[in-house]
Amino acid sequence: MPAVIWLEPLAGTPALSFPSNGRYTLLQKNRTFIPHLQIIPTGSVVEFPNEDPFFHNVFSLFEGKRFDLGLYEAGSSKSVTFSREGISYIFCNIHPEMSAVVIALSTPLYAMADSKDSVLLRGIPPGDYKLSVWIEGVPRSFLDSLSRTVHFSDHTVDLGVLKAPIADARTIPHTNMYGQEYAPESQSPYSPH
Numbered sequence: 069m070p071a072v073i074w075l076e077p078l079a080g081t082p083a084l085s086f087p088s089n090g091r092y093t094l095l096q097k098n099r100t101f102i103p104h105l106q107i108i109p110t111g112s113v114v115e116f117p118n119e120d121p122f123f124h125n126v127f128s129l130f131e132g133k134r135f136d137l138g139l140y141e142a143g144s145s146k147s148v149t150f151s152r153e154g155i156s157y158i159f160c161n162i163h164p165e166m167s168a169v170v171i172a173l174s175t176p177l178y179a180m181a182d183s184k185d186s187v188l189l190r191g192i193p194p195g196d197y198k199l200s201v202w203i204e205g206v207p208r209s210f211l212d213s214l215s216r217t218v219h220f221s222d223h224t225v226d227l228g229v230l231k232a233p234i235a236d237a238r239t240i241p242h243t244n245m246y247g248q249e250y251a252p253e254s255q256s257p258y259s260p261h
Contacts, residue, residue: 070105071203072171073187074178078217081195086176091115091147094158094168096124101158101168105204110153110174117145125161127245131208132156132172136245155202159242164250167242171202192220199227206232 077083086109095102097119108114118124118140126146127136132154137146150156150172160166177197179187201214214230244250 070169071181071185071187071201072105072107072178073189073199073201074173074175075189075192075197075199075218076175076177078196078198081197082193084176084193086110086174093117094170096120096126096160096166099160099163099166101166104167105169105171105180107171107173107178107180108150109176110172111149111151112172113147113149114170115145115147118142123162124166125245126158127161128156128158128170129245130155130157132170136161157242159245161245164242164244169204194221195219201230201232203232 090109090112092106092108092112092114094106094114094116096116099120106114116124116126116137119142121142123139123141125137125139128134133148133150133152133156135148137148140146150170153172153174156170156172158168158170177189177192179189181187196217196219199214199216199218201211203211210232214232218225218227
């Protein structure tokens with residue numbers, strides 16, 4: 069399961085600058101968003117090119133950036149500016165199996181879990197930080213309970229083990245952008261049959 073931790077400096081702790089806003093890509097190919105998880109600096113632009121031979125309709129109505137790119141055909145691309153911090157769950161309004169996550173942060177102090185579910189952050193300036201955690205498929209209320217204030221010194225700090233109930237987020241049902249169940253694929257005029 070994808071998991072991310074990040075540190076936000078608290079009062080009295082100098083903030084590190086994040087690389088300037090850039091352009092990122094969330095490719096649509098084979099009814100999949102590639103990559104599934106993307107972490108970007110707040111204010112960055114994400115391109116959504118459609119490399120499938122049929123229409124897509126990318127949208128997000130959750131927590132972070134809300135948008136609806138509308139229908140667009142193969143070979144075209146649309147973009148979104150993620151102007152504020154947040155976690156955006158992204159779907160296609162035609163293909164319910166398509167999902168992705170964009171996390172927009174204003175801190176460069178973040179890390180994704182490796183294949184052993186371990187996270188390592190290096191080069192953290194001494195000071196006090198708010199630790200935040202995101203794990204796909206874990207309810208926001210539980211993740212908020214994992215947030216805490218941590219103090220870093222010049223020495224190695226071990227935050228220990230964080231335990232969370234894990235579900236396969238790709239099997240969690242979601243509705244389309246109108247809050248309705250997805251129509252059976254055979255009824256969609258925008259998908260191959």
